[in-house]
Amino acid sequence: MKYKENHYVPCWYQERFLPTTGERKFRYLDLAPEQFRDPNGILRTKTALRRWGAASCFKETDLYTTKYGQYESTDIEQFFFGKVDEDGRQAVEFFSQYNSFNDFSGELSPDKVFNALLNYMSIQKFRTPKGLRYLSSLIRQTDKNRLLLEIQRLQNLHCALWTECVWSIASADDTEAKFIVTDHPVTVYNREIFPGSDYARTHTDPDIRMNGTHTFFPLSPTRMLILTNLSWARNPYGGGKKLRPNPRMFRTAMFNFTDIQTGRQLEEVEVNQINFIMKRRAHRYIAAANEEWLYPERKIPSDHWRKLDDRYLLMPDPRCLHLGGEILIGYDNGRSEAYDEYGHRPWQKGYRKKLKGDESRTLYAFQGEFARLFGPRRRGMNDNFGGRKPNDTDSAEFHRYHLDQEKKNLPAGLKQRRDARSV
Structure with missing residues (x-):
């Protein structure tokens, strides 16, 4: 049946990270390849690195299929995620080329593309296997039918706080390495919460309400959207685990497009550090057009979680910030x-x-x-x-x-x- 092969990272998004000419296939890395016993009883490990196109990557059969007894429905994949992806695709494309507020012209609505991007990112954070586990722990519910309904109810959970972040769009145009794709592409980094810590294991991701939590999302192989809590950008010397002011999530929030920072050109080591964070925060799979990009840990001076932020890797330029903002x-x-x-x-x-x-x-x-x-x-x-x-x-x-x-x-x-x- 159509709509039963569910890509939790949509094919249209994956294809943005493939070459426009030549072979359009990923180097697709399994970070936890399964083991099996061969006919002789010898324990072996399945191949970790494969060469696959977007149609074969980041998918599960019936991940979004709801079942009630013998009845099955693919409506969530067809209608809910279908609309989210349709609007999100246009928004991701727009922001991947965004330079200034003057980019808005004609019939293109700032509100439409902004809300579409926020909604897409918020749902993308939930729709992956890792995101579904997080949602399950959040609502204390394991029934898949219920989880899929809750995604629709909670789809704007992250939007108000992200709206009030400092937005910056960084570029990897001048570097050899480009951004990778992971099975959990809306990534968060808090320098005080190590991947192996109890908090990260229990709650999957650091809480976006914490001052020191950055959210970042690759828009293309060369553009990265980075969202930083204003309270952290004003005071990175405080506690990264402390909640930001007004951490309530479901509420109205206002956004000023003129505050978006653009023009930052990342250095080679910074691209590899960002890819390393994405790799560590992935659930199981990562992909790239170039095999070398899958191993960023080989290209960075330290893989210590806090030291990755020694030179404010994900921070916007504070010289563009000001006090106030009513x-x-x-x-x-x-x-x-x-x-x-x-x-x-x-x-x-x-x-x-x-x-x-x-x-x-x-x-x-x-x-x-x-x-x-x-x-x-x-x-x-x-x-x-x-x-x-x-x-x-x-x-x-x-x-x-x-x-x-x-x-x-x-x-x-x-x-x-x-x-x-x-x-």
């Missing part, structure tokens, strides 16, 4: 709405709460540390403050200003860490 909306009928940068409404506790001194100081200190680490050239630009600048390099005077801010504002207890990053 959004006011007026309607033709006279009604108005307001949101602060963490999604609080005027009647809610915490709305426009005066910034604690440590958050403003840590942002200024972080801007200075970033300037010292990477020099006056920005690692991302956005459309704020009068539009995108004609170049991405700060003047000598502005660069000195940022360097002075680190000296003035870096908390005393972090001097040793600052010196260590200078080595």
